[in-house]
Amino acid sequence: MEKLDSNYWNDRYINQQTIWDLGEISSPIKTYIDQLKNKDLSILIPGAGNAYEALYLLDKGFSNVTGIDFAVLPLQNLKLKLKDIEKAHYHLINDDFFNHRGTYDLILEQTFFCAINPKLRLDYVNHCHQLLNNNGKIAGLLFNKNFGSEGPPFGGNEIEYRELFKNKFEIKIMEVAYNSITPRQGSELFVIFCSDNPRVIL
Template sequence: MQDASKDFWNSRWETGQTGWDIGAPAPAFTTYFSDFSQKNAAILIPGCGSGHEAEFLLSIGFTNITVIDIAPKAVAILNEKFRSNPNITILCNDFFQHEGSYDYIVEQTFFCAIDPDHREAYAQQTHDLLRPKGKIIAILFDRSFEGGPPYGGSKEEYIQLFTTKFNILFIEANQQSIPQRMGSELFGVFEKK
Protein backbone atom coordinates (compact mmCIF):
# COMPACT_ATOMS: atom_id res chain seq x y z
CA MET A 1 0.00 0.00 0.00
CA GLN A 2 2.69 2.46 0.94
CA ASP A 3 4.40 3.00 -2.42
CA ALA A 4 1.26 3.57 -4.49
CA SER A 5 -0.15 5.84 -1.83
CA LYS A 6 3.10 7.73 -1.46
CA ASP A 7 3.39 8.35 -5.20
CA PHE A 8 -0.25 9.41 -5.48
CA TRP A 9 -0.07 11.92 -2.63
CA ASN A 10 3.36 13.21 -3.53
CA SER A 11 2.24 13.98 -7.06
CA ARG A 12 -0.71 15.93 -5.63
CA TRP A 13 1.76 17.99 -3.62
CA GLU A 14 4.22 18.38 -6.49
CA THR A 15 1.49 19.65 -8.82
CA GLY A 16 -0.18 21.88 -6.24
CA GLN A 17 -3.45 19.93 -6.19
CA THR A 18 -4.09 20.55 -2.52
CA GLY A 19 -7.66 21.82 -2.60
CA TRP A 20 -8.31 20.25 0.79
CA ASP A 21 -6.06 22.80 2.48
CA ILE A 22 -8.18 25.42 4.27
CA GLY A 23 -5.16 27.68 4.76
CA ALA A 24 -5.54 27.94 8.53
CA PRO A 25 -6.11 25.74 11.56
CA ALA A 26 -9.69 24.46 11.75
CA PRO A 27 -11.59 26.63 14.28
CA ALA A 28 -12.99 23.60 16.14
CA PHE A 29 -9.42 22.61 17.07
CA THR A 30 -8.31 26.10 18.07
CA THR A 31 -11.31 26.32 20.40
CA TYR A 32 -10.74 22.82 21.79
CA PHE A 33 -7.05 23.28 22.57
CA SER A 34 -7.01 26.98 23.52
CA ASP A 35 -7.70 26.46 27.22
CA PHE A 36 -5.39 23.51 27.75
CA SER A 37 -2.88 23.98 30.54
CA GLN A 38 -1.03 20.70 29.89
CA LYS A 39 1.22 22.13 27.21
CA ASN A 40 3.57 19.13 27.22
CA ALA A 41 0.80 16.77 26.07
CA ALA A 42 2.08 14.48 23.30
CA ILE A 43 0.03 15.30 20.20
CA LEU A 44 0.19 13.43 16.89
CA ILE A 45 -1.18 14.89 13.66
CA PRO A 46 -1.24 12.19 10.94
CA GLY A 47 -1.53 13.13 7.27
CA CYS A 48 -0.87 16.67 8.45
CA GLY A 49 -0.34 18.32 5.06
CA SER A 50 0.73 21.95 5.52
CA GLY A 51 0.63 21.64 9.30
CA HIS A 52 -1.70 24.52 10.14
CA GLU A 53 -2.90 22.80 13.32
CA ALA A 54 0.69 22.14 14.41
CA GLU A 55 1.57 25.77 13.78
CA PHE A 56 -1.33 26.88 15.95
CA LEU A 57 -0.48 24.47 18.79
CA LEU A 58 3.15 25.62 18.80
CA SER A 59 2.02 29.26 18.82
CA ILE A 60 0.07 28.74 22.05
CA GLY A 61 2.93 26.96 23.76
CA PHE A 62 2.58 23.23 23.13
CA THR A 63 5.97 21.56 23.29
CA ASN A 64 5.50 17.98 22.12
CA ILE A 65 3.97 17.88 18.65
CA THR A 66 4.59 15.12 16.09
CA VAL A 67 3.43 15.43 12.49
CA ILE A 68 3.55 12.68 9.88
CA ASP A 69 2.95 12.84 6.17
CA ILE A 70 3.70 10.20 3.57
CA ALA A 71 4.48 12.72 0.82
CA PRO A 72 8.13 13.86 0.69
CA LYS A 73 7.11 17.16 -0.92
CA ALA A 74 4.73 17.96 1.96
CA VAL A 75 7.45 17.07 4.45
CA ALA A 76 9.96 19.32 2.66
CA ILE A 77 7.48 22.19 3.10
CA LEU A 78 7.04 21.30 6.77
CA ASN A 79 10.78 21.13 7.35
CA GLU A 80 11.17 24.59 5.89
CA LYS A 81 8.23 25.98 7.86
CA PHE A 82 9.24 24.59 11.25
CA ARG A 83 12.99 24.76 10.74
CA SER A 84 14.93 24.00 13.93
CA ASN A 85 11.86 24.19 16.18
CA PRO A 86 12.63 21.76 19.02
CA ASN A 87 8.96 21.38 19.96
CA ILE A 88 7.93 19.54 16.82
CA THR A 89 9.00 16.22 15.29
CA ILE A 90 8.41 15.97 11.54
CA LEU A 91 8.24 12.48 10.05
CA CYS A 92 8.00 11.40 6.43
CA ASN A 93 6.34 8.06 6.97
CA ASP A 94 3.25 5.94 6.49
CA PHE A 95 0.95 6.53 9.45
CA PHE A 96 0.09 2.83 9.51
CA GLN A 97 3.78 1.95 10.07
CA HIS A 98 4.34 4.52 12.79
CA GLU A 99 5.13 3.52 16.37
CA GLY A 100 4.76 5.89 19.28
CA SER A 101 2.76 6.90 22.32
CA TYR A 102 0.50 9.96 22.42
CA ASP A 103 -2.08 11.74 24.56
CA TYR A 104 -3.99 13.13 21.57
CA ILE A 105 -4.37 12.43 17.89
CA VAL A 106 -5.71 15.33 15.81
CA GLU A 107 -7.71 14.18 12.78
CA GLN A 108 -8.49 16.53 9.94
CA THR A 109 -9.10 15.24 6.38
CA PHE A 110 -6.69 12.34 6.80
CA PHE A 111 -9.29 9.69 7.64
CA CYS A 112 -11.24 10.70 4.51
CA ALA A 113 -8.07 10.39 2.43
CA ILE A 114 -7.43 6.74 3.18
CA ASP A 115 -9.12 3.90 1.37
CA PRO A 116 -12.31 2.87 3.23
CA ASP A 117 -10.89 -0.67 3.34
CA HIS A 118 -8.29 0.69 5.78
CA ARG A 119 -10.74 2.24 8.23
CA GLU A 120 -10.59 -0.70 10.65
CA ALA A 121 -6.80 -0.46 10.50
CA TYR A 122 -7.07 3.27 11.24
CA ALA A 123 -9.19 2.57 14.34
CA GLN A 124 -6.69 -0.07 15.47
CA GLN A 125 -3.63 2.08 14.77
CA THR A 126 -5.01 5.15 16.55
CA HIS A 127 -5.89 2.90 19.50
CA ASP A 128 -2.37 1.41 19.52
CA LEU A 129 -0.72 4.84 19.37
CA LEU A 130 -2.71 6.40 22.22
CA ARG A 131 -1.88 6.14 25.89
CA PRO A 132 -4.59 4.96 28.29
CA LYS A 133 -7.48 7.46 28.13
CA GLY A 134 -5.80 9.13 25.15
CA LYS A 135 -8.15 10.86 22.74
CA ILE A 136 -8.76 11.34 19.06
CA ILE A 137 -9.97 14.89 18.41
CA ALA A 138 -11.57 14.65 14.99
CA ILE A 139 -13.27 16.58 12.27
CA LEU A 140 -14.96 14.03 9.99
CA PHE A 141 -17.09 14.46 6.91
CA ASP A 142 -20.83 13.92 7.29
CA ARG A 143 -21.57 13.44 3.62
CA SER A 144 -20.78 11.13 0.72
CA PHE A 145 -18.59 11.87 -2.31
CA GLU A 146 -18.52 10.58 -5.87
CA GLY A 147 -15.45 8.36 -6.07
CA GLY A 148 -12.65 9.43 -3.81
CA PRO A 149 -10.49 10.47 -2.13
CA PRO A 150 -12.04 12.10 -0.25
CA TYR A 151 -14.25 9.29 0.98
CA GLY A 152 -17.26 10.29 3.02
CA GLY A 153 -19.09 8.86 5.98
CA SER A 154 -21.79 9.45 8.56
CA LYS A 155 -22.15 9.74 12.32
CA GLU A 156 -23.62 6.23 12.49
CA GLU A 157 -20.70 4.73 10.55
CA TYR A 158 -18.13 6.44 12.74
CA ILE A 159 -19.85 5.35 15.95
CA GLN A 160 -19.98 1.78 14.66
CA LEU A 161 -16.32 1.85 13.63
CA PHE A 162 -14.83 3.40 16.77
CA THR A 163 -17.13 2.20 19.53
CA THR A 164 -15.44 -1.14 20.23
CA LYS A 165 -12.11 0.55 20.99
CA PHE A 166 -13.14 4.05 22.09
CA ASN A 167 -15.68 5.77 24.31
CA ILE A 168 -17.44 8.22 22.05
CA LEU A 169 -17.42 11.25 24.33
CA PHE A 170 -18.90 13.54 21.74
CA ILE A 171 -19.82 13.53 18.06
CA GLU A 172 -22.03 16.29 16.74
CA ALA A 173 -22.35 18.64 13.78
CA ASN A 174 -19.30 20.87 13.64
CA GLN A 175 -20.61 24.30 14.59
CA GLN A 176 -17.34 25.92 13.56
CA SER A 177 -16.88 24.55 10.05
CA ILE A 178 -15.53 26.90 7.44
CA PRO A 179 -18.40 28.23 5.26
CA GLN A 180 -17.67 25.84 2.35
CA ARG A 181 -17.99 22.82 4.68
CA MET A 182 -20.75 24.06 7.01
CA GLY A 183 -23.38 21.35 7.45
CA SER A 184 -21.14 18.61 6.08
CA GLU A 185 -18.78 17.97 9.00
CA LEU A 186 -18.89 16.39 12.44
CA PHE A 187 -16.69 17.22 15.39
CA GLY A 188 -15.89 14.27 17.64
CA VAL A 189 -13.87 13.32 20.71
CA PHE A 190 -13.14 9.60 21.16
CA GLU A 191 -11.38 8.32 24.27
CA LYS A 192 -9.33 5.12 24.17
CA LYS A 193 -10.98 2.31 26.12
Protein backbone atom coordinates (compact mmCIF):
# COMPACT_ATOMS: atom_id res chain seq x y z
CA MET A 1 0.00 0.00 0.00
CA GLU A 2 1.14 3.55 -0.60
CA LYS A 3 0.38 4.76 2.91
CA LEU A 4 0.14 2.84 6.17
CA ASP A 5 -3.23 3.83 7.57
CA SER A 6 -4.21 5.24 10.94
CA ASN A 7 -5.36 1.82 12.24
CA TYR A 8 -1.89 0.39 11.60
CA TRP A 9 -0.19 3.11 13.65
CA ASN A 10 -2.80 3.14 16.40
CA ASP A 11 -2.43 -0.64 16.79
CA ARG A 12 1.35 -0.23 17.12
CA TYR A 13 0.78 2.05 20.14
CA ILE A 14 -1.94 -0.15 21.63
CA ASN A 15 0.33 -3.20 21.41
CA GLN A 16 3.37 -1.21 22.54
CA GLN A 17 5.22 -2.03 19.32
CA THR A 18 7.02 1.30 19.33
CA ILE A 19 10.69 0.41 19.13
CA TRP A 20 11.43 3.86 17.69
CA ASP A 21 10.23 5.52 20.89
CA LEU A 22 13.19 6.57 23.05
CA GLY A 23 11.05 7.50 26.03
CA GLU A 24 12.55 11.01 25.94
CA ILE A 25 13.63 13.69 23.53
CA SER A 26 16.61 12.67 21.39
CA SER A 27 19.89 14.33 22.33
CA PRO A 28 20.63 15.97 18.95
CA ILE A 29 17.20 17.58 18.76
CA LYS A 30 17.38 18.72 22.38
CA THR A 31 20.75 20.36 21.66
CA TYR A 32 19.28 22.08 18.60
CA ILE A 33 16.26 23.38 20.50
CA ASP A 34 18.49 24.69 23.28
CA GLN A 35 20.17 27.13 20.89
CA LEU A 36 16.92 28.57 19.48
CA LYS A 37 16.35 32.11 20.73
CA ASN A 38 12.95 32.98 19.25
CA LYS A 39 10.27 31.37 21.43
CA ASP A 40 7.52 32.57 19.08
CA LEU A 41 8.55 30.33 16.19
CA SER A 42 5.70 28.33 14.72
CA ILE A 43 6.90 24.72 14.97
CA LEU A 44 5.41 21.59 13.43
CA ILE A 45 6.23 18.03 14.56
CA PRO A 46 4.96 15.53 11.95
CA GLY A 47 4.31 12.00 13.13
CA ALA A 48 4.50 13.41 16.64
CA GLY A 49 3.67 10.19 18.50
CA ASN A 50 4.41 10.70 22.19
CA ALA A 51 5.91 14.05 21.22
CA TYR A 52 8.73 14.39 23.69
CA GLU A 53 9.92 17.25 21.48
CA ALA A 54 6.64 19.10 22.00
CA LEU A 55 6.79 18.59 25.76
CA TYR A 56 10.35 19.90 25.83
CA LEU A 57 9.56 22.90 23.64
CA LEU A 58 6.60 23.91 25.77
CA ASP A 59 8.60 23.43 28.96
CA LYS A 60 11.21 25.79 27.50
CA GLY A 61 8.62 28.49 26.82
CA PHE A 62 7.89 28.04 23.12
CA SER A 63 4.39 29.24 22.45
CA ASN A 64 3.34 27.91 19.03
CA VAL A 65 3.84 24.16 18.80
CA THR A 66 1.79 21.82 16.59
CA GLY A 67 1.95 18.03 16.62
CA ILE A 68 0.23 15.91 13.99
CA ASP A 69 -0.14 12.14 13.97
CA PHE A 70 -2.19 9.49 12.20
CA ALA A 71 -2.64 7.61 15.48
CA VAL A 72 -5.10 9.06 17.98
CA LEU A 73 -3.89 7.16 21.08
CA PRO A 74 -0.55 8.96 21.60
CA LEU A 75 -2.23 12.31 21.03
CA GLN A 76 -4.83 11.50 23.69
CA ASN A 77 -2.05 10.57 26.10
CA LEU A 78 -0.14 13.71 25.20
CA LYS A 79 -3.18 15.88 25.90
CA LEU A 80 -3.29 14.53 29.45
CA LYS A 81 0.37 15.43 29.94
CA LEU A 82 -0.34 18.95 28.72
CA LYS A 83 -3.30 19.62 31.00
CA ASP A 84 -1.40 22.33 32.89
CA ILE A 85 -0.08 24.04 29.72
CA GLU A 86 -1.90 27.02 28.22
CA LYS A 87 -3.96 25.56 25.34
CA ALA A 88 -3.20 28.54 23.12
CA HIS A 89 0.44 27.42 22.99
CA TYR A 90 -0.09 24.07 21.30
CA HIS A 91 -2.24 22.27 18.75
CA LEU A 92 -2.68 18.49 18.46
CA ILE A 93 -4.01 17.21 15.14
CA ASN A 94 -5.15 13.65 14.43
CA ASP A 95 -4.74 13.43 10.65
CA ASP A 96 -2.52 12.43 7.77
CA PHE A 97 0.46 14.79 7.50
CA PHE A 98 -0.06 15.02 3.75
CA ASN A 99 -3.55 16.47 4.29
CA HIS A 100 -2.26 19.19 6.58
CA ARG A 101 -2.31 22.85 5.65
CA GLY A 102 -0.58 25.61 7.55
CA THR A 103 2.46 27.85 7.68
CA TYR A 104 5.48 27.17 9.88
CA ASP A 105 8.94 28.48 10.63
CA LEU A 106 10.36 25.12 11.62
CA ILE A 107 9.56 21.45 11.02
CA LEU A 108 11.21 19.08 13.49
CA GLU A 109 11.98 15.70 11.96
CA GLN A 110 12.25 12.76 14.33
CA THR A 111 11.38 9.26 12.98
CA PHE A 112 8.55 10.42 10.71
CA PHE A 113 10.48 10.45 7.44
CA CYS A 114 11.67 6.87 8.05
CA ALA A 115 8.10 5.72 8.81
CA ILE A 116 6.54 6.64 5.47
CA ASN A 117 6.74 4.51 2.34
CA PRO A 118 9.90 5.57 0.44
CA LYS A 119 7.69 6.15 -2.62
CA LEU A 120 6.25 9.11 -0.71
CA ARG A 121 9.57 10.78 0.07
CA LEU A 122 9.39 13.27 -2.77
CA ASP A 123 5.84 14.10 -1.63
CA TYR A 124 7.29 14.70 1.85
CA VAL A 125 9.88 17.12 0.48
CA ASN A 126 7.31 19.02 -1.56
CA HIS A 127 4.77 19.15 1.24
CA CYS A 128 7.32 20.39 3.78
CA HIS A 129 8.33 23.07 1.32
CA GLN A 130 4.70 24.16 0.98
CA LEU A 131 4.22 24.27 4.75
CA LEU A 132 7.31 26.37 5.49
CA ASN A 133 7.66 30.12 5.45
CA ASN A 134 10.30 31.56 3.14
CA ASN A 135 12.66 31.64 6.10
CA GLY A 136 11.68 28.18 7.27
CA LYS A 137 13.73 25.10 8.04
CA ILE A 138 13.52 21.37 8.46
CA ALA A 139 15.78 20.30 11.31
CA GLY A 140 16.25 16.93 12.90
CA LEU A 141 17.44 13.41 12.26
CA LEU A 142 17.46 11.02 9.31
CA PHE A 143 18.67 7.45 9.57
CA ASN A 144 22.04 6.80 7.98
CA LYS A 145 21.60 3.05 7.56
CA ASN A 146 19.75 0.49 5.50
CA PHE A 147 16.93 -1.46 7.17
CA GLY A 148 16.10 -3.49 4.06
CA SER A 149 12.93 -3.31 1.99
CA GLU A 150 10.60 -4.42 4.77
CA GLY A 151 9.58 -1.57 6.99
CA PRO A 152 8.94 0.70 8.66
CA PRO A 153 11.47 1.93 9.49
CA PHE A 154 12.91 2.64 6.05
CA GLY A 155 16.50 3.81 5.94
CA GLY A 156 18.72 5.66 3.53
CA ASN A 157 22.01 7.50 3.21
CA GLU A 158 23.49 10.94 2.67
CA ILE A 159 23.78 10.60 -1.11
CA GLU A 160 20.10 9.71 -1.45
CA TYR A 161 18.99 12.52 0.83
CA ARG A 162 21.07 15.19 -0.89
CA GLU A 163 19.59 14.22 -4.23
CA LEU A 164 16.08 14.19 -2.79
CA PHE A 165 16.13 17.57 -1.05
CA LYS A 166 18.44 19.64 -3.27
CA ASN A 167 15.78 21.04 -5.60
CA LYS A 168 13.62 22.50 -2.84
CA PHE A 169 16.03 23.24 -0.01
CA GLU A 170 19.46 24.57 0.70
CA ILE A 171 21.28 21.85 2.61
CA LYS A 172 22.91 23.78 5.45
CA ILE A 173 23.95 20.81 7.57
CA MET A 174 23.99 17.08 6.94
CA GLU A 175 26.44 15.25 9.14
CA VAL A 176 26.62 12.22 11.39
CA ALA A 177 25.15 13.25 14.74
CA TYR A 178 27.91 13.41 17.36
CA ASN A 179 25.55 13.03 20.31
CA SER A 180 23.16 10.24 19.35
CA ILE A 181 22.20 7.78 22.05
CA THR A 182 24.56 4.79 22.23
CA PRO A 183 22.43 2.30 20.21
CA ARG A 184 22.16 4.83 17.37
CA GLN A 185 25.73 6.09 17.33
CA GLY A 186 26.87 6.52 13.72
CA SER A 187 23.45 5.71 12.29
CA GLU A 188 21.83 9.16 12.47
CA LEU A 189 22.42 12.22 10.32
CA PHE A 190 21.63 15.59 11.87
CA VAL A 191 20.21 17.84 9.16
CA ILE A 192 19.13 21.41 8.63
CA PHE A 193 17.43 22.19 5.33
CA CYS A 194 16.53 25.81 4.55
CA SER A 195 13.63 26.80 2.33
CA ASP A 196 13.92 29.40 -0.41
CA ASN A 197 15.00 32.97 0.34
CA PRO A 198 15.75 32.63 4.08
CA ARG A 199 15.12 35.89 5.91
CA VAL A 200 15.76 34.84 9.49
CA ILE A 201 18.61 32.82 10.95
CA LEU A 202 17.28 30.26 13.45
